[in-house]
Amino acid sequence: QVQLVQSGAEVKKPGASVTVSCKASGYTFSTYGISWVRQAPGQGLEWMGWISAKNGYANYAEKLRGRITMTTATSTSTAYMELRSLRSDDTAVYFCARYSRVEPAAMFDSWGQGTPVTVSS
Amino acid sequence: EIVLTQSPGTLSLSPGERATLSCRASQNIGSTYLAWYQQTPGQAPRLLIYAASSRATGIPDRFSGSGSGTAFTLTISRLEPEDFAVYYCQQYDSSSWTFGQGTKVEIK
Numbered sequence: 001q002v003q004l005v006q007s008g009a010e011v012k013k014p015g016a017s018v019t020v021s022c023k024a025s026g027y028t029f030s031t032y033g034i035s036w037v038r039q040a041p042g043q044g045l046e047w048m049g050w051i052s053a054k055n056g057y058a059n060y061a062e063k064l065r066g067r068i069t070m071t072t073a074t075s076t077s078t079a080y081m082e083l084r085s086l087r088s089d090d091t092a093v094y095f096c097a098r099y100s101r102v103e104p105a106a107m108f109d110s111w112g113q114g115t116p117v118t119v120s121s
Numbered sequence: 122e123i124v125l126t127q128s129p130g131t132l133s134l135s136p137g138e139r140a141t142l143s144c145r146a147s148q149n150i151g152s153t154y155l156a157w158y159q160q161t162p163g164q165a166p167r168l169l170i171y172a173a174s175s176r177a178t179g180i181p182d183r184f185s186g187s188g189s190g191t192a193f194t195l196t197i198s199r200l201e202p203e204d205f206a207v208y209y210c211q212q213y214d215s216s217s218w219t220f221g222q223g224t225k226v227e228i229k
Contacts, residue, residue: 035218037166045158045166045209047218059216095165105172106213107156111165 002026004096004112011118017084020115022096029077030054033099035108036070036081038092046092050099051079086119093117123148123214125221133229140197142224144188144210152189154213160223161206169208170195200226 007021022034035050049060051070058070069082079096094115097108124147134140144155152173158166168177170186173193183198197204205228210221 037220044223045160045211045220047211047220050218061217097166102171102175105153105175107168107171107177108158108166108211109168109171109177111167114165 002098002110004098004110006094006096006112006115009116009118011120012086014086014088014119014121016086016119017082018086018117019080019082020094020096020117022079022081022112024077024079024098027098029072030074034070034072034079035097035099037095037097037108039095039114040089040092043092048081048094053079083117086117088119091117091119122217123150123212123219125210125212125219127208127210127221127224129224130222131225131227133227134200135229136200136202138200140195140200140204140226142195142197142208142226144193144195144221146191146193146212148214149190150212150214152193155186155188155193156211157186157195158209158211159204159206160209161203166209197226 003025005023010018030053033050033052036048038046051058053072067084071080096112098110100109126145128143155173157170160166174186185196187194207223207225209223
């Protein structure tokens with residue numbers, strides 16, 4: 001079965017960077033994309049961007065451009081999300097999700113367990 | 122940017138009752154890229170519905186979606202105890218995804 005397993009909780013100081021990993025199994029990694037979504041405490045879901053595991057093309061949410069980089073390693077079926085210049089309002093649970101197509105529709109059909117990131121001085 | 126507005130914010134119902142959740146888009150988004158997710162406390166979201174009305178794999182048929190254009194509905198025909206959760210609609214447009222703010226379905 002499809003599984004996405006994320007790296008563990010992180011605590012960072014303002015201005016630092018964080019990298020969260022997402023290891024996929026149960027499907028052919030390169031034939032799907034990976035999207036990243038975050039959820040601040042008590043808040044809703046915020047889409048951050050997505051990356052094609054086939055060709056590395058990435059598209060980021062406008063508010064995060066310049067601070068975020070998504071990459072993939074097909075040899076290990078792992079996706080990474082790096083967020084730089086962290087601020088307190090980046091404190092959230094970060095989810096990866098498989099970006100799937102059932103033509104012509106698209107959806108996030110499997111999700112990682114979430115990685116809490118706390119930004120605090 | 123297209124904004125999705127969900128209503129009501131909270132729905133208080135009893136097990137066995139019918140739940141009707143609304144999602145309105147600020148512009149016409151057709152139906153292809155409208156999805157619904159369920160999230161229980163401490164868990165990741167789970168895909169319920171895609172393309173406005175297609176159930177995802179393994180989703181019980183008490184969940185149904187409808188609508189197109191700017192108005193969409195998620196209906197749970199008879200609430201089971203595990204259905205009390207927060208529900209989000211999601212849309213894709215111009216290379217960007219957005220979520221609604223969520224509707225909480227709570228036990229009355």
